Amino acid sequence: MERAEILAWRRGKRDELIAARMALPQAVHHDADAAIARRIDTCLDDIEPCLVGAYWPFRREFNVLPVLDGLIAQGFAVALPVVLGKGRPLEFRPWTRDTKLASGVYDIPYPAEGAPVQPKLLIVPLVGFDDAGYRLGYGGGFYDRTLEAMEPRPFCLGVGFELGHLPTIHPLPHDIPMNAIATERAFYHSGLAAP
Numbered sequence: 001m002e003r004a005e006i007l008a009w010r011r012g013k014r015d016e017l018i019a020a021r022m023a024l025p026q027a028v029h030h031d032a033d034a035a036i037a038r039r040i041d042t043c044l045d046d047i048e049p050c051l052v053g054a055y056w057p058f059r060r061e062f063n064v065l066p067v068l069d070g071l072i073a074q075g076f077a078v079a080l081p082v083v084l085g086k087g088r089p090l091e092f093r094p095w096t097r098d099t100k101l102a103s104g105v106y107d108i109p110y111p112a113e114g115a116p117v118q119p120k121l122l123i124v125p126l127v128g129f130d131d132a133g134y135r136l137g138y139g140g141g142f143y144d145r146t147l148e149a150m151e152p153r154p155f156c157l158g159v160g161f162e163l164g165h166l167p168t169i170h171p172l173p174h175d176i177p178m179n180a181i182a183t184e185r186a187f188y189h190s191g192l193a194a195p
Contacts, residue, residue, distance in 0.1 A: 002166050017127050017164050021060050024161070029060060032161055032184035039182040040123070041070070043157060049075035053092045053119030053154065053162045056080060056109050061125045062159045072096060073168045079117050081142075089146040093115045122147075122154045124178060128164035131188065133177030135160075136169045144190060147176045155179050162186070 001009065024032070057063045068078045079092035083105045093114035102112035122194055124143055128136035133148040136157050137143060147153055156176035162185040169175070 001170055003172065008174060009170060010139065012140060013166070013169075016126050016130045017136070018059060020163050021127075023155055023160055024060070024163075035065050035184035036159055036161075036182055037067050039184075039187050040067050040157070040159065043180065043187065044071070044121075046047075047121070049077075049137045050120040051077045051079060051117060052123060053079045053081065054123040055125050057125070058106060060101070062161070063094075064083075064123055064159065065091060065123075067095070067123075077117075079119055080109075080111055081146075083142065086140075089149040090142050092119055093117065102157050119154050122156045124158050125177075126158045126160040126164060126181070128166050128169060129158055129160060129178070129181050129188075130166050130168045132168070133158070133179065133181060133188070134169045134175050135178055135181075136164070136166070141174065144174050144176050150172075153175060157166070157182060159183075176182065 027055065051066070052125075055061070055069055056065050059066065072078055078095050079094040081090040081092055084091055089122060093111035094117055095111050097116070100112045101109040104110045124135065126135040152176075156178045158181040160181070160183060162183040165183065179189070
């Protein structure tokens, strides 16, 4: 496929997968959230407390906030992303439940203050994914640009629902794979180094 065809395919597939996620019955969504949270807990069991970057859930993404509360209780530090502008990498700022928040792109809350930090591990939301670890996001390229700019690059754990599991997302040269992906059904390793 040519680049233009791939981008058009991704737009259509993204819309389809978001609609499917939005249509999940409440009980199914709740059970899937609980299963994903258990997988993340298992994944992080043997990791020394470090700085974890995550996200504020949007459009019925996996609700990572209870997991983040648990990590903070275990001695981890948490940061959330800030959109600085179109075409720019994300900036991560420290977050707790007491952090003052502002409303950003799509009204997604972000830390209103705080110096930029660099997470050692990122929990990254995804719309779709494939077995090579490539993720389909919302199409803005924020995470790919952010990961490209980060040195050293953090361990990336993609999280999402099994309904987004695709044979391929037709990766392009700028796409950066996740190290691992957790869904309600399975834990996928792309073969990249663990944290």
